[in-house]
Amino acid sequence: MDRRLALKQMALLTGGLALIPGCDFSEEKILAAYDELQITEGQQEMLKLLVDTFIPKTDLKGAAELGVHDFVLVMANDCLGEEDQTRFVNGLKGFDEYVKASFGKRFAKMDKPKAEETLLAIVGKEAGGDEDLEQYQYFLNTTKRYTLQGYMASEYVMTELMPYHLVPGPNFKGSKKIVAGEKVNING
Amino acid sequence: MANLNINSVKENTYGAIVIGSGMSGGFAAKELCDKGVKTLVLERGRKVEHNKDYPTTNMMPWEFKHRGQIPEDVVRENPAISRCYAYREDAAHFFVKDTDHPYIQEKPFDWIRGYQTGGKSLLWARQVQRWSDFDFEGPARDGFAVDWPIRYKELEPWYSYVEKFVGVSGFYDGIDNLPDGEFLPGIELTAAEEYFKQQMNEKYPGRHVISGRCAHITGNAEYYAKQGRGICQHRTLCQRGCPFGSYFSSNSATLPWAARTGNLTMQNDAVVHSIIYDDEKEKATGVRVIDANTKEMTEYYAPIIFVNASALNTNMILLNSTSKRFPNGLGNDNGLMGKYVAFHNYRGGISAEYDGLREFTTEGKRPTSGYMPRFRNVYKQETNFLRGYAAGLYGSRSKEVNYDGIGSDLVNNMMNPSYGPWKVGSHMMGETIPKESNYVALDSDQKDEWGMPLIKINVDYDQNDEDMLKDYQEQMAEMFDAAGFTNIRTWDDGRRPGLDIHEMGGVRMGHDPKTSLVNKHNQLHACPNVYVTDGACMTSTSTQNPSLTYMVFAARAVDHAMKNQG
Numbered sequence: 001m002d003r004r005l006a007l008k009q010m011a012l013l014t015g016g017l018a019l020i021p022g023c024d025f026s027e028e029k030i031l032a033a034y035d036e037l038q039i040t041e042g043q044q045e046m047l048k049l050l051v052d053t054f055i056p057k058t059d060l061k062g063a064a065e066l067g068v069h070d071f072v073l074v075m076a077n078d079c080l081g082e083e084d085q086t087r088f089v090n091g092l093k094g095f096d097e098y099v100k101a102s103f104g105k106r107f108a109k110m111d112k113p114k115a116e117e118t119l120l121a122i123v124g125k126e127a128g129g130d131e132d133l134e135q136y137q138y139f140l141n142t143t144k145r146y147t148l149q150g151y152m153a154s155e156y157v158m159t160e161l162m163p164y165h166l167v168p169g170p171n172f173k174g175s176k177k178i179v180a181g182e183k184v185n186i187n188g
Numbered sequence: 189m190a191n192l193n194i195n196s197v198k199e200n201t202y203g204a205i206v207i208g209s210g211m212s213g214g215f216a217a218k219e220l221c222d223k224g225v226k227t228l229v230l231e232r233g234r235k236v237e238h239n240k241d242y243p244t245t246n247m248m249p250w251e252f253k254h255r256g257q258i259p260e261d262v263v264r265e266n267p268a269i270s271r272c273y274a275y276r277e278d279a280a281h282f283f284v285k286d287t288d289h290p291y292i293q294e295k296p297f298d299w300i301r302g303y304q305t306g307g308k309s310l311l312w313a314r315q316v317q318r319w320s321d322f323d324f325e326g327p328a329r330d331g332f333a334v335d336w337p338i339r340y341k342e343l344e345p346w347y348s349y350v351e352k353f354v355g356v357s358g359f360y361d362g363i364d365n366l367p368d369g370e371f372l373p374g375i376e377l378t379a380a381e382e383y384f385k386q387q388m389n390e391k392y393p394g395r396h397v398i399s400g401r402c403a404h405i406t407g408n409a410e411y412y413a414k415q416g417r418g419i420c421q422h423r424t425l426c427q428r429g430c431p432f433g434s435y436f437s438s439n440s441a442t443l444p445w446a447a448r449t450g451n452l453t454m455q456n457d458a459v460v461h462s463i464i465y466d467d468e469k470e471k472a473t474g475v476r477v478i479d480a481n482t483k484e485m486t487e488y489y490a491p492i493i494f495v496n497a498s499a500l501n502t503n504m505i506l507l508n509s510t511s512k513r514f515p516n517g518l519g520n521d522n523g524l525m526g527k528y529v530a531f532h533n534y535r536g537g538i539s540a541e542y543d544g545l546r547e548f549t550t551e552g553k554r555p556t557s558g559y560m561p562r563f564r565n566v567y568k569q570e571t572n573f574l575r576g577y578a579a580g581l582y583g584s585r586s587k588e589v590n591y592d593g594i595g596s597d598l599v600n601n602m603m604n605p606s607y608g609p610w611k612v613g614s615h616m617m618g619e620t621i622p623k624e625s626n627y628v629a630l631d632s633d634q635k636d637e638w639g640m641p642l643i644k645i646n647v648d649y650d651q652n653d654e655d656m657l658k659d660y661q662e663q664m665a666e667m668f669d670a671a672g673f674t675n676i677r678t679w680d681d682g683r684r685p686g687l688d689i690h691e692m693g694g695v696r697m698g699h700d701p702k703t704s705l706v707n708k709h710n711q712l713h714a715c716p717n718v719y720v721t722d723g724a725c726m727t728s729t730s731t732q733n734p735s736l737t738y739m740v741f742a743a744r745a746v747d748h749a750m751k752n753q754g
Contacts, residue, residue, distance in 0.1 A: 056599075
């Protein structure tokens with residue numbers, strides 16, 4: 001628990017600093033739900049936007065409307081190691097500026113095709129020792145990984161799209177002929 | 189010293205005391221209660237009642253905050269338990285955290301514990317293969333440990349007796365070194381496993397592939413309804429506790445059964461400090477118990493005491509039971525108590541793919557998998573290492589999800605999974621050789637919160653284990669190759685001893701009081717009203733999952749106690 005405590009103390013410290021007159025960030029509230037991450041509502045919104053870019057609403061529900069961004073933050077908050085967490089948080093905090101500097105436009109201002117293209121460009125680029133780029137690649141890959149996990153293991157997908165059965169029943173067939181064209185259910 | 193007035197002695201006196209409510213303690217308690225003995229079961233952990241205390245049992249995957257994963261800070265603080273495959277969000281509450289009950293690792297050892305009613309019987313992998321004389325005769329034939337003072341013939345009726353109560357699914361396979369038992373309907377192999385089985389029959393006669401016999405009810409529903417248990421519904425969420433009571437645990441089977449006799453007194457939060465030995469009567473007379481919450485000590489008395497605290501904890505209690513007669517621990521005249529600890533070597537694994545049988549898949553889930561009984565050194569010594577290994581085996585049709593892309597492309601990709609090749613694989617279950625240098629002992633200084641000395645664990649692999657591991661990898665790879673499997677990959681996961689959760693020995697059984705601690709009826713040679721019928725009594729480890737054999741010892745020992753203890 002040492003690290004949690006240290007972070008809390010640090011939060012108190014920076015919180016204290018934030019009260020110093022003239023500080024621009026004083027109105028940006030830190031979200032208590034993700035105590036390890038120390039992120040603001042604006043940053044949460046940014047993550048929601050990213051999650052929605054990865055899995056937008058189509059004929060199917062999108063990730064954001066299922067609240068998957070909250071799952072991504074819960075996992076980043078609780079399940080990442082210290083170093084990875086730092087990379088994730090720094091990635092999230094600096095993302096908008098990084099996109100603006102590299103692509104000439106804030107991510108939030110981009111239309112959907114441009115936003116998708118931008119994410120693919122960042123993730124697909126050879127990092128070649130560019131630590132900044134590596135950090136944002138890590139951030140995006142982690143966000144995508146948790147987005148996929150949260151979406152695929154959502155109630156929506158596991159009941160309506162690929163039904164999961166809590167009580168499958170006693171019949172197990174070790175050898176069942178596949179019917180051509182049948183939909184494959186990964187939870188079946 | 190506890191309050192010793194005559195009333196409290198009377199109140200605290202039972203026909204028998206069983207220390208531990210897990211697999212073997214639960215069975216001992218059931219047998220004692222069935223025979224009309226007022227039985228006190230002492231469990232150091234909290235109360236876990238069947239169904240009532242299975243908080244996650246009906247939870248859906250999406251209801252778990254971390255979808256099963258254990259948070260990072262818990263993993264960091266509890267490295268040993270976090271390496272256990274079943275320590276996940278849905279069952280974490282049934283495992284002991286490293287931080288809650290520290291122990292001393294003089295050599296690395298992942299000690300996996302379950303402190304609650306039912307112990308680890310809630311969490312076990314439920315594989316129940318019988319031993320045979322190829323196992324019991326091992327030490328004598330190969331010249332290690334000491335000779336087992338029993339043979340299969342003596343245990344055979346007890347295996348049947350226990351299996352009938354437990355409920356064991358299996359097929360009658362007719363294999364010399366893996367005797368058939370009392371089976372409920374078996375669960376079939378997958379197409380790929382069945383194919384591999386046929387390949388072995390053709391190319392490696394004598395190497396058998398079977399469906400692992402498992403402690404699940406698959407038939408005879410009326411009989412098990414009397415235990416309040418139902419047919420297995422293949423949820424494969426056993427580690428959460430089963431709402432149908434379909435897999436065997438103390439919680440679902442033996443303890444409720446014992447309670448219904450009216451003879452059971454179950455006491456939780458009861459940390460056993462030691463067994464009381466009366467120098468004048470020359471026998472054990474009771475047990476000293478520390479209340480886990482108040483830390484107060486109370487004495488309980490009985491003419492028969494069963495020690496089933498789990499292998500290493502049984503060693504700890506006996507070593508801590510010192511008296512004038514037994515200054516080094518109860519029954520420890522030869523100084524061998526705590527020594528000759530062994531386990532199962534699970535380090536080896538293999539995975540591969542099979543491109544055939546493309547038109548088939550499987551349907552439903554199953555609570556078991558394939559199993560290959562030991563085929564090395566069975567009839568004669570044939571390798572540069574002693575003994576051998578069994579192999580867990582699986583072959584399942586893979587489903588592939590394409591997570592490439594972003595946006596609607598990604599959605600389209602991932603919502604259209606396809607069948608991939610059959611994925612086949614195996615893990616090793618190797619017999620290890622008990623050695624004097626593999627031992628546990630009590631630390632002379634450090635004590636836990638309850639004033640019990642910390643246990644020091646000195647258990648390690650040896651060259652025999654390394655050679656056997658290499659052979660497992662070579663043989664499995666060769667067999668997979670012969671079966672036409674591709675992308676064959678073998679590994680040594682380097683796991684520490686203990687993670688197999690099959691630690692055994694320290695209070696080994698033998699003919700001779702000079703070289704062993706308990707006799708063929710599981711009585712301490714030097715204190716015969718104390719029976720040790722959990723993993724501590726094991727002279728050698730064989731390759732089979734041991735719980736079934738512990739229960740067999742427990743049932744048989746109760747029968748002996750009834751016939752021989754006044």
